[in-house]
Amino acid sequence: MATPLLEVRNLCTHFFSKAGVVKAVDGVNFKIDAGQTLGIVGESGSGKSITAMSIMGLIPSPPGKIVDGEILFKGENLLHKKEKEMRKIRGKEISMVFQDPMTSLNPVFTVEKQMVETIMTHETMTKKQARTRAIELLNLVGIPDPAKRLRTYPHEFSGGMRQRVMIAMALSCSPSLLIADEPTTALDVTIQAQILELFKNMQRELNMATIMITHDLGVVAEVCDDVMVMYAGKPAEFTHAKEIFTNSKHPYTEGLLHSIPKITPDKKKLQAIEGQPPDLRHLPQGCSFAPRCSKAMESCLTQDPKMRKVGDNHQVRCLLYEDIESTKAVTT
Ligand code: SF4
Numbered sequence: 001m002a003t004p005l006l007e008v009r010n011l012c013t014h015f016f017s018k019a020g021v022v023k024a025v026d027g028v029n030f031k032i033d034a035g036q037t038l039g040i041v042g043e044s045g046s047g048k049s050i051t052a053m054s055i056m057g058l059i060p061s062p063p064g065k066i067v068d069g070e071i072l073f074k075g076e077n078l079l080h081k082k083e084k085e086m087r088k089i090r091g092k093e094i095s096m097v098f099q100d101p102m103t104s105l106n107p108v109f110t111v112e113k114q115m116v117e118t119i120m121t122h123e124t125m126t127k128k129q130a131r132t133r134a135i136e137l138l139n140l141v142g143i144p145d146p147a148k149r150l151r152t153y154p155h156e157f158s159g160g161m162r163q164r165v166m167i168a169m170a171l172s173c174s175p176s177l178l179i180a181d182e183p184t185t186a187l188d189v190t191i192q193a194q195i196l197e198l199f200k201n202m203q204r205e206l207n208m209a210t211i212m213i214t215h216d217l218g219v220v221a222e223v224c225d226d227v228m229v230m231y232a233g234k235p236a237e238f239t240h241a242k243e244i245f246t247n248s249k250h251p252y253t254e255g256l257l258h259s260i261p262k263i264t265p266d267k268k269k270l271q272a273i274e275g276q277p278p279d280l281r282h283l284p285q286g287c288s289f290a291p292r293c294s295k296a297m298e299s300c301l302t303q304d305p306k307m308r309k310v311g312d313n314h315q316v317r318c319l320l321y322e323d324i325e326s327t328k329a330v331t332t
Helices: 048-056 083-092 111-122 127-140 159-170 189-206 217-223 241-246 251-258
Strands: 006-017 020-032 037-041 064-073 094-097 177-181 209-214 226-231 234-240 307-311 314-317
Touching (some): 020 048, 020 226, 020 234, 037 048, 037 217, 048 064, 048 094, 048 209, 083 094, 083 111, 094 159, 111 127, 111 159, 127 159, 159 189, 177 189, 189 209, 189 217, 209 217, 217 241, 226 251, 234 251, 234 307, 241 251
Parallel strands (some): 037 209, 037 226, 094 177, 177 209
Antiparallel strands (some): 006 020, 006 064, 226 234, 234 314, 307 314
């Protein structure tokens, strides 16, 4: 079997403070191949962004530390790389697009300076060649009159255009893997649709793998092949993106699906998931979703469920599936 582009095995990233240990990511497993898009979904604090920062080697230490696991990129464990080697990988092999482009772009430099510098850091090019590449990239992401716009400052672009600039910068060295952390959350819906379309086109053209971090299942439906739903630092469910809408198994996933606003004539009240995500320093015994779960059983209060295979490319962490013979534990 071909080696996946990225394989994350039992990733555990914890933060150590006087108030206790925050298990922000605790046992995350997934694989992604070239050209595929994986969606990582969950509420704030579920571990989505910390998973991404762990892959990028950007966990601030202290207080953070990757205490266990492997991050295999093209077969090599990124956790064994020195910071100097990771700097070469970041930007060139693995790029990231953040939620708010205004905080990622430097407001005091022109887009040209920032793009040319990024390209020249990773590619052997003259300034003139890097500038030509920057113009090509702005053109690729649909910025009109790119040669002129290159000379402007980030504040002179609209929100959607700034996000396009960020995507162009992330694509500047043709990365094999793009991590997009809530790339459309700060944008209005029409711009969001344009940016998602842009992601799909870029991926097709460059055969890039993408990890799309989002709390929006609409984004998953639009662009993802597979989806991993996270809760309290652990994967709750992993399956094909289409399957999540037709055959979701985990009560948390069902809760997320029910909380999507629908335009229906019966004007039913939106069903929110009751309660709050748990304090990651003091997780409840048993299943961490139990205090909010409408299907919780007595055993859920004492037994921590394992991730189990419930179908082709479908895994779920829930005791409702522990006694079903056809299921099989795949992780701890
Ligand atoms: Fe709900 Fe129990 Fe399943 Fe946890 S293990 S999601 S509490 S039914």
